[in-house]
Amino acid sequence: MSLLVASNLSLAFGGVHAVEDVSFAVETGEIFSIIGPNGAGKTTLFNLISRIYDVDSGRIEFDGRDISRVPTHQIAELGIARTFQNTELFEQETVLRNLLIGQHVHRRTSLIEELLFLPRVRRQELDFRKDVEDVIDLLDLQHYRHQVIANLPYGVRKMVEVARALCMRPRLLLLDEPSSGLNPEETDDLAFQIEDINEELGITIIMVEHDMNLVSMTSNRVMALADGRLLAVGDPKAVQSHPDVLKAYLGD
């Protein structure tokens, strides 16, 4: 069954068609990559799914439910997590607190309970912490647990952002250029970690990525965009050799 179905999405900024009549479906459990030259509308597509932008026309269905008018903060509750192209972490907080914020959607306590820090809140905090530690173990972030984000190198920040998204225990994970700014070794590690997330945690992944190696190593299917239009969808090899895709990357 398809987890996410986007039909005829369009969005224009002024006269520029950032996304134009794009339709695709992502199946439960797969790794789905979106490729395309700069300005193709990949990140815009992410911003549409995570409801930072409103669609001009078309609809987005998640798990059979229309989400194209859902308020932004409810997207997380539905089970969609994302990372950002240039990382949007909580800079002045420690890694641990960043990850705990990722657990926000699972909070069950009311404000009054929290102000008094009743045992229920304490238990919840300990539960949160256990879940966070699981994610820390999965992504090897043990060393950075108590460090403030502002002092961390870029590669680690990227991983922290993935970890924070995982703490939401999402069903769908949107990764916006996870490998940008990483060195080749880090990118190799990333490929394995993405597969782990997909297989061990059973999370469906949509990924915007420029690194074709990473894309073909991990993805089940690939979608190519250019100038806001869909060029091709299919398995990585077929899409990469598709004449329209080659034309979009290399010019006429």
Add this chain to the structure above:
Amino acid sequence: MEILQLLISGISQGCVYGLIALGFVLIYKATEMVNFAQGDLMMMGAFFAYTYANVLEFPFVIAVLATIATMALIGVITERLLLRPMIGEPHFSVLMLTIGLGFILRAIAGASWGNEPRSLNTPYAGGVIDLNGVILGYENLVIMIGTALLCALLYCFFRFTRLGIAMQAASQNQLAAFYVGIPVKRIYAIVWGISASISAVAGILVAPVSLIDPQMGFIGIKAFAAAIVGGFGSLPGAILGGLLIGVVEQFAGLYLPTGFSDVSAYIILLIMLLIRPQGIFATMQQKKV
């Protein structure tokens, strides 16, 4: 007739708000810093004009020029001493810093000139034009003409001179501006100089209609409201916002219970922020991710 009379005094008061607002906007446009001490710079300008014209008895034109020059210097020095160390710090810190600066300027003015209100001698004091029963004082006329001239001058500056364009570039991206050879720091100093001279002009214009004392800078807060109503970062918006607030204040003073005139500027501000937070001329955009 009465309405017309109110309108005229509103416009003249609004011009003063607009002029101070111009100073705010100018600094904001070029440095993205918010200068809360703008009203106090105006107060300093008025006091210097008083010193040159009344105490030292310079001819009026010379006194005006001397005031502008003095304030430009003070603006540059302020930037060099206080604002330059703050480049790259959060906006909030800069805002707090200029609030502190305002208090310091007030204390300095109190120490130098005392707290008794003073009035500025001008060659055009007291004259009126009678337009079929509507009285227009020379002081108010000078305010309007002065504001119009200054606006035209600033418009041309930003539109046509290299320096003006460089200033805009510097505000949009410090690093990029620096790489294309714009001396960002020097530009900031110049902006503060210009902005302080504008507030000097505002001080000279407003001095004949209100009295000069260390507390007169508080109208800077109303001018700030004007700048936001107009759309922070827009020069015509600043003047328009100023005029709007000036006029509404006059009418509120006559038709509404006491007290409303004083707060009408802030009520307009809150309403504006509610219905159109970006102001009349929008200049803000959402952060991109």
Add this chain to the structure above:
Amino acid sequence: MRFVRKTHYYQDIQLFRHGGQVFWYALLGIVITGAPLVLSDFYLGELSLVFIYAIAGIGLMLLTGYTGLVSLGHAAFLAIGAYSHAWFLSQGWPFLLSLPCAMLLSALVGGVIAVPALRMTGIYLAVATLAFAIIVEQVLIHWESVTGGFRGMMVELPHVAGLELETPVYFYYFCLLILVLSLLVAINLLRSPTGRAMTAIRDSEISAESMGIHLAYTKSLAFAISAGFTGLAGGLLAHKIGYLAPDSFTLLTSIQLLLMVVVGGLGSLHGVIYGAIFIGLLPQGIAILRDYLPGIIARIPGLEPGIFGLILVLVLIYEPLGIHGRWLKIRSYFELFPLYRRATHKRQRSYLRTERLR
């Protein structure tokens, strides 16, 4: 340098991290509780004022230091707390009902005023709060039937269960009790999900929203909580000054509150306490200073605000992290001695990029 061996996750949540902390805080507690034995009524009064400032400061710190929303109008909430408490008392309400009601009213106003402020950020919000404070000040002046206008308003003496709270010693202990409770509540908030949501908003709104944090709700909640603390402080302040007049709650008061959190150190509750001590004792310091200054300077009417301004400017330029930040640096200097390097605490500067269109 101290290393704490952690064997349970609860150690990261509890109030005191290790035995050393317990010892020092216990010592502080004993000194403060014992202070009335040695101090005169005057100094007890001054200390009570410091406690009251600290309670208001907790409110402002939660808003500005932790949620990243700047308020230039917190004196308004102080005023609402003070006036409504005084008015409730004059209507014959018991003290222990009146004070919480004043606090709730203040919180309610805070939550409501936040609604128009929600769509604004940074400077816009600061100015909106400023406008709000000026409007409140005008209301205090003109709503004479309740506030007494410029004539002011007497505050009835606080009596709790037969206890005469107006005696300096009792008042001192009462303020101390309220302060400790306030601190506890603030700490609880900060170590639970709502507090984390607030800090998330401070650091990145867009990211907070995609983590499922409701921006509008959390921001107005932060406003309400902040206004509640400040209103509570206002209620106590009403008894401290005994006679309410609009000129006790001006722009200068708001700036003083902000000065307190900035000088103390943004983003830390320790900072609130340092800042409150600083603000509470500064007027005394200036008064002493006046005796030593030459007559002409000492008689400047704007001297006190001027010195406030000067201190604010110096702190912002030389120690943006405030007293708390300086303390952390000094402590790590001794912990790392002789390996401490200045660069450890070097500030990171960022180049400015506009978020404007034109």
